[in-house]
Amino acid sequence: MARPKSASHEFKRETILDMAAQCFAQQGYTAASMNDIARACGTSKARLYHYYDSKEAILFDLLDRYTQGLLVLVGETEAVAQRQGLDDKASLHALIRRFLVEYEQSATRHVALLNDTQHLAASQRDVILDRQRDVVSAFTRFLQRAYPERMSASRATPLTMMLFGMMNWTFTWLKSGGAMSYADFADEVIQTLERGMQAT
Amino acid sequence: MARPKSASHEFKRETILDMAAQCFAQQGYTAASMNDIARACGTSKARLYHYYDSKEAILFDLLDRYTQGLLVLVGETEAVAQRQGLDDKASLHALIRRFLVEYEQSATRHVALLNDTQHLAASQRDVILDRQRDVVSAFTRFLQRAYPERMSASRATPLTMMLFGMMNWTFTWLKSGGAMSYADFADEVIQTLERGMQAT
């Protein structure tokens, strides 16, 4: 039987993923070299190849973990909503807040997901895209429960994508630690869903 | 005095920009090689360098023309609104429709703008980013006129970026020629601004 991995092995992989996400977000997957990532980790390229077989393996593990984490958020929100007896609107609003808080912490991973999924080989790309579709489906489900009259079959996709549009590109303009927090922005998104641009 | 450019020179540059935009959108700026672009144009890499000094010069001309065109759309919409005597809400709605119709035609250029501006040198990048800021400012101005009570100073930016979020990433999910047109989607965006997710 193979000797077990060092206790620090998993921790080191997570460090690599954090640094790689930064490099990918700043330079893009193709422009970021293994040497760049190694430098960011304070190690050598050869050491990097001890932990991951290839640059693409780093990208896949990064996106795999991140998208799995997003699905966990959906499940946790459903559990919390049931336990606290939230109604359908409050459940959707909790989901929006939960995702925006996550996005504030995961900006670099999120950029990699949006920009670099295309650089995976087809089979791995499909795994990530399927997971993204599952997240979209969850939001559609929450929206349909919260706003059943508006969420007709023909409107389900465009209205879901409108909500994703409001949430998914906050990293392009909203700075963590600025005057408006991601939590504040979540409340603005929820208000706009509730009554559009009408006055308060 | 230098010999004038061939009458077809400008046309050939536009073809190059179209093909380059496709390559950049599909593969990303760094991954798309000059050979890829040459092949897409049905020409050689050497010929490409007759029309543009560098790969970056292609990217800049592409983004320069595209962002100038977006500002032209703003000006034309203001002119049309004044000529037709549209009120402030109708003017904003016309702007939204105008932009979404443009986005349907400019999907590859739009992807290049969103993903590849970072690969320009600082001085050229600033030209493009300033132009993007001008577009954002125009939308803020239209929104403030249409919804003055809601668009308080602290809310101007988040509400503007919410609208951009709804509009600017349609290329990720809305296919030109599908069941829902970009014009249909514009109406959905306008309805959501007008009354949120309330029933019709």
Add this chain to the structure above:
DNA sequence: CCTACCGATCGGTAGG
């Protein structure tokens, strides 16, 4: 306007 190349750097791997 093409073929033939360049300096450099890429992702990945050798022996120890």
Add this chain to the structure above:
DNA sequence: CCTACCGATCGGTAGG
């Protein structure tokens, strides 16, 4: 025999 690494360099390809 495994892992955890190192300095050096591989074959190929990028933009020009």
